[in-house]
Amino acid sequence: MFVQQFFVRGIAHSSYLLGGGDTCAIVDPQRDVQIYIDAAEEMGMRITHILETHLHADFVSGHLDLEEETGARIFAPKSARCAFRHVGVSEGDRIRVEDMTISVVETPGHTPEHVSYVVTDEGRGKEPVAVFCGDTLFVGDVGRPDLFPGRAEELAEKLFHSLHAKLMKLPDFCEVYPAHGAGSLCGRALGAKRTSTIGYERRFNAALAISDRTTFIRSLTTNMPAAPDHFGRCSTINRKGPTLTHTLPGPAPLSPAQFGARLRRKGTVALDIRQYDAFGGQHVPGSYNIDSGGNFATFAGWVLPPGKDILLVSNTDEEAAEASQMLRRVGLDRVAGYLDGGTFAWAKEGLPTAHVPQLSTDEFHRLINGTRPVIVCDVRARGEFEARHIKGAINVPAPDLRTKYRALDRKKTIAVVCSTGHRSSLAASLLKQRGFEDVVNIAGGMTGYAAAGYAGECPMCAAPHMPAMSRMA
Amino acid sequence: MFVQQFFVRGIAHSSYLLGGGDTCAIVDPQRDVQIYIDAAEEMGMRITHILETHLHADFVSGHLDLEEETGARIFAPKSARCAFRHVGVSEGDRIRVEDMTISVVETPGHTPEHVSYVVTDEGRGKEPVAVFCGDTLFVGDVGRPDLFPGRAEELAEKLFHSLHAKLMKLPDFCEVYPAHGAGSLCGRALGAKRTSTIGYERRFNAALAISDRTTFIRSLTTNMPAAPDHFGRCSTINRKGPTLTHTLPGPAPLSPAQFGARLRRKGTVALDIRQYDAFGGQHVPGSYNIDSGGNFATFAGWVLPPGKDILLVSNTDEEAAEASQMLRRVGLDRVAGYLDGGTFAWAKEGLPTAHVPQLSTDEFHRLINGTRPVIVCDVRARGEFEARHIKGAINVPAPDLRTKYRALDRKKTIAVVCSTGHRSSLAASLLKQRGFEDVVNIAGGMTGYAAAGYAGECPMCAAPHMPAMSRMA
Amino acid sequence: MFVQQFFVRGIAHSSYLLGGGDTCAIVDPQRDVQIYIDAAEEMGMRITHILETHLHADFVSGHLDLEEETGARIFAPKSARCAFRHVGVSEGDRIRVEDMTISVVETPGHTPEHVSYVVTDEGRGKEPVAVFCGDTLFVGDVGRPDLFPGRAEELAEKLFHSLHAKLMKLPDFCEVYPAHGAGSLCGRALGAKRTSTIGYERRFNAALAISDRTTFIRSLTTNMPAAPDHFGRCSTINRKGPTLTHTLPGPAPLSPAQFGARLRRKGTVALDIRQYDAFGGQHVPGSYNIDSGGNFATFAGWVLPPGKDILLVSNTDEEAAEASQMLRRVGLDRVAGYLDGGTFAWAKEGLPTAHVPQLSTDEFHRLINGTRPVIVCDVRARGEFEARHIKGAINVPAPDLRTKYRALDRKKTIAVVCSTGHRSSLAASLLKQRGFEDVVNIAGGMTGYAAAGYAGECPMCAAPHMPAMSRMA
């Protein structure tokens, strides 16, 4: 028996190769499946099984692509009623891969159809060696049950049962292989460690420590982090079966004139994937700014309107191609092209640009202590904001600005701030799209602000949330 | 807390990055340390600690290189009496890396100075989350205690104590991170899985299942696999501190004339790293053949005489450079050059070559059923031989031919066979060096022989071992 | 004006990017056209024109692929009557690319429809700066006119006129950009230098120095090197328009069992692209051996039967993929797969193999001076053989063995020799296919033989050519 973990930054997704001697299963594959094919070839194994624990909400699965490439069989929860050819599995089913017996345990909660795969290595012993538990149990956390409107309590209750009556019945020594790690929005506070054991989680997992069902349900349905918009969409795509990636065209290079013309077409948006300073320097008016760093795919899935064609602005062709692949991971398949030559080609054509001033910590400090009317709009998640923020700042998580912008006073300078300057640049781009003219981005964000020692001068306090905003003048 | 495993094929060595948020420790680093520096950079961490569990016998450690590159501090067992600057640790010592407490537990047995590092993640709980146990406990096996001549029983007894009185006191849920995986000669039968838990090993590890001390000692000191010659050398190098790799020159290209002249110098050997069919086709007379596949480093460490300059014959410059790096892993630092242009350049100079005929399964079958006097020399390890072999074959593990060749009749055809044809090509090269003229290699080895269905005709049986050889005539 | 040359080893083909400021033409493109697209992009140019000087005999043109990728227009000789969309050009036509005027000059001779493109850089002056003369005039040589059976004299006469009445009318300073360099079989003795000038060639080109028409014709139609079999095929493909390469599948990995089954199908051949020593060590019986070195594509086009599926045996997947691309250059598009795992996987299945002993110079010398009946079969081209060879050797250029093998005595050892050992390994494979059992290859070839100082002992002499072979006994 052999286990190899694959981790995708950004969506913090873990998938697995579970191998015997000659054949192997892939558990919860990501959409770009070549890495599994390469890994299996390096180990001298053939991929014969594809196991899905549930209909993933946060990314598009590679099940169909992997089946197409390898001929392996897809196993998925029967109750998911997937639309493609697969083996539907339910409680008690057993899958045999060489010496290994993989038992299906239904563990609804994060989603209604969720199952876990418990592995016994018959070559070594009769007790379970590991469980692939998807988004049911994480290292230090549990899967969130609040993604289905109106069903949060029902699912939280099921999750309680799945955890305590099912997974916690596994022996202490059983290894835990979850589908996500730190950074995922499928839980609240996942640990950096990427695997664990039943026994360790039994003792030190805060969510599992809540032994009272009602308390557990309340805890898991209250004050949960926001769920990105694409979470629903991905589930639907995964049930129906995503488009095979080899049938999707790569992004085409577009001259500035072609880019401009294409952008004027209905149903087309521009997405600038450069860093905040370059975006601030100059950008195509109206474009979204989500730099191709850590959380690119998540924020893109969150704020980009689905069903539209996407035009990319990047530093290089390669970055456009990579971004295109990352967008596919969250079901955004319609990248139509990219600006060939970037903003430099655009500028050389004399085309209009927009800008966002980038303020250093010092400049920011002077701004909020000056006489210019300013709103400090902290676009971090509520939890981050509550932990520590600037006095008088209002909190609107970046994606929420798509609707909550209305409460902001357009006559004032809007200073957007997040932890480092990246998310706030997205926020700035959203405000600019909505006609705000005086928007500045705080480079370095609250991290820089604290590092410069300004925290003391601006003591943190509770601030009202939108829409009852306090304004700074 | 974060753990990343690094695995080196061939020597089947596992090392680890154990990280907090900003800093990390590297446990039992391999000699080529750039991978740790890259990994740490990708995670945004600084390497601050280097932890050695023991003086590794099978590979040269990267501790000094890593210290040089990063400024991190080396921690090693105090009783190892290492000759370089380090912090000596012993039972009960505690090392703090951010939220983690790393406790030193002395676990002698595989080596006298061996320690294990037990990690508690104070951020989550007070019980140990994992143990880095080096070569004390493996997945499915334990470290061999027989590497020190005359001390096998003493060390086996210590190992028994280290396992039962120390490691088995850890809780079931504690994760086990050993320094080796399947393929290592530091144990007898390591599992393919690369990590485990205390509880799982407690239940299903065959060596741990022997509860009687005497039986355990006998088991671990009897019928152990052969230990390669370099096992002693590496320990010594690791205690003294290996040469920093950036001070070692890369292999120089040598023209056929230069190669030939260099090879005639005393204290120089030729090592041909090509596959058996190319070696068989033509090679520089007197060269060793160890193809650059899976077990290259181990066999090179085993059979090459230490303290000699090595000249490489390869297909390409790149392969020579890679081989040079692999040789450094087992302490063979004196690669002086490689044959520029390979054997084709050699042949174009009209220089002499030697050959080893490569027999297919059918040809082999005809040979041993024909009238030509032949010795079938099976060069696999004893365990492989005993499991199944050709009737009348004699068993001399390939490295042993360096001395046991004397018992072979030079007048007969020597047919060397292993499992696939690679190890037997090494055996053939050793025999050719010793003046045997009629040596043939069995391409495909016993694997091909069985696949062709010949096993039935040549039933397996017990065969006497050297020196009481049976001869086939 | 800007000129960049692209050179393909093996077929010794030169093509050109002829650029203005923003746009450029590609002259005589090779089939794998990405290099032009990349070069044009790096220069900031758009490819707008594709110029063909003639229907190339020795390689398949990239005209259609390049049109598909760039939308550029194809220009080709009107008299070639190409079957695809193009602009047919004839004497006096002018093509304008920015500041450059490209004048069409009909220069039949190498082929009947051949034209040259004379370029004037209007930005600098009214006289021609360069001529793209295809296979009419080379550095140090002229195009051979003997490729069309029965038309050699007629075409030689036309060539004389094209050279003297057309190209030699250009001024001395005009640069000469031919379609081939040293190594091409489209001429007899092309120079290593890849460009020249009209004036230099006027003075020092041996073929041009023959001022008498009749002598010129006789010279160009007598004792010409053999023309590979694919020379006719490529012309036909280029007229009709080759298959677009992006529609051709890559070679599929085949297990030994699949490879064997596929090979038994009618209309399938195996091509081993490894070097002679590995091929000699073991190979799939019946396979051709053309190693993937310098002349791979030419020899493959020459000896492989067209219209058959090709299965590759290589060291790696990458080499199989590269070979597949090189085969496409000579119109061999039907690579169906490659042996996954190579001959090692084949041997592990116990499948039959064949062998060719590789003799060193010394061994060869002993062989021909021994008592074993031997035929030394020198498989170099006639010119090479005549310059110097072993006494008593017979000369059959390697490809000719496909038919001339009948005159060889199967009871004798056939020692195949070429200049270095590579071509003779192809010869050996052809003989093995035809049932010869005792074939040995001379590693290092005549180069090694001479380097070892044996030339003196075996003085060179005239040897009869096939079929009146002399035999050595």
Added chain:
Amino acid sequence: MFVQQFFVRGIAHSSYLLGGGDTCAIVDPQRDVQIYIDAAEEMGMRITHILETHLHADFVSGHLDLEEETGARIFAPKSARCAFRHVGVSEGDRIRVEDMTISVVETPGHTPEHVSYVVTDEGRGKEPVAVFCGDTLFVGDVGRPDLFPGRAEELAEKLFHSLHAKLMKLPDFCEVYPAHGAGSLCGRALGAKRTSTIGYERRFNAALAISDRTTFIRSLTTNMPAAPDHFGRCSTINRKGPTLTHTLPGPAPLSPAQFGARLRRKGTVALDIRQYDAFGGQHVPGSYNIDSGGNFATFAGWVLPPGKDILLVSNTDEEAAEASQMLRRVGLDRVAGYLDGGTFAWAKEGLPTAHVPQLSTDEFHRLINGTRPVIVCDVRARGEFEARHIKGAINVPAPDLRTKYRALDRKKTIAVVCSTGHRSSLAASLLKQRGFEDVVNIAGGMTGYAAAGYAGECPMCAAPHMPAMSRMA
């Protein structure tokens, strides 16, 4: 005989491999010499000769590095009095490389010691086939003679003689291989084509067309483009012999704190190699901005003070390493480190930043037609400015701002403009260093301005040069 050209963008430098069959010479090598070693190896040649035409002013030669790597001998003009081991050559000397005779012709003018190498291919004929003429004769231009203060006329006269009495004596068909192509500042207007012939240049080279010596001298000593500051330095380095590159350390990663501390040390400057929009968005105060595009090395050599340590700000580690290599080409060897994590890491530490607003064409138009007092500072070369510029703009070539800034009114907005926005960003950085606070960069430059159709509204006119500046109010 074989010739291969190597071209380095940016400094527009051409060097050559001049080969026989087994050995070759390298003419005027660039400092990073691995490309020659690789090319020679690919051709199967050994590098035996290194030929220098003169002491290059615009780049540091690779002569010593190449000698060190290959053992080849350096040939240089005797009158250069080079300080390292070499063979000094003078008029009439002959160097033999296999079949080639290389004759030395003294061709002073661009520099006093300049020689040309005329090659005869004895294997083909007795007349010269090519001349390596360094910076004496270019395609469409001649070398500038004005780089030595006070000696311009003397050298122009020598150049006239070298051209007409020496190079023009060569036959028309002789090929011309110069040391520079379009983009070099060693001439005034080099052609895009990279080689030529004596005959073509004789007829169409404008400088050669001036048959009157006095007119020639006046032409070549009047209105020459500015010579970068490093032109003198490189000559000195090349005479003395540059530091061997393998002894130079690569740039070290520096944390923001380390970078800041290092920057405060005397004798240290910061160089930001990012594009103008990112630099404009935020940058380390006081840094130079020269983006790593086409003319990076030339502008760096020009404006960076020699003898100072350089700290780089880049997007990635790789870009810092590449920039470091490019800087070495112009003799800037003292790159001490780069900002690890870039400006984002800097901002997260809350450190101060500076900014340059990037104006689009429209914004620029509104600015100069508005009421805010503005100076349009056109930083292109004089020739570019004179061809076409905005009414009222003043012309100060970017490097000249280092001294001529004093004449600019600090109370006005300074709008810097060049052809595209890159050079003007360097200009902006120079002004910011000198305390100008209100500096804006025109993204897209005059190219964008013209493309947007604004040229008509702002008719081009003659504008006074510094110091008699016209101001726009």
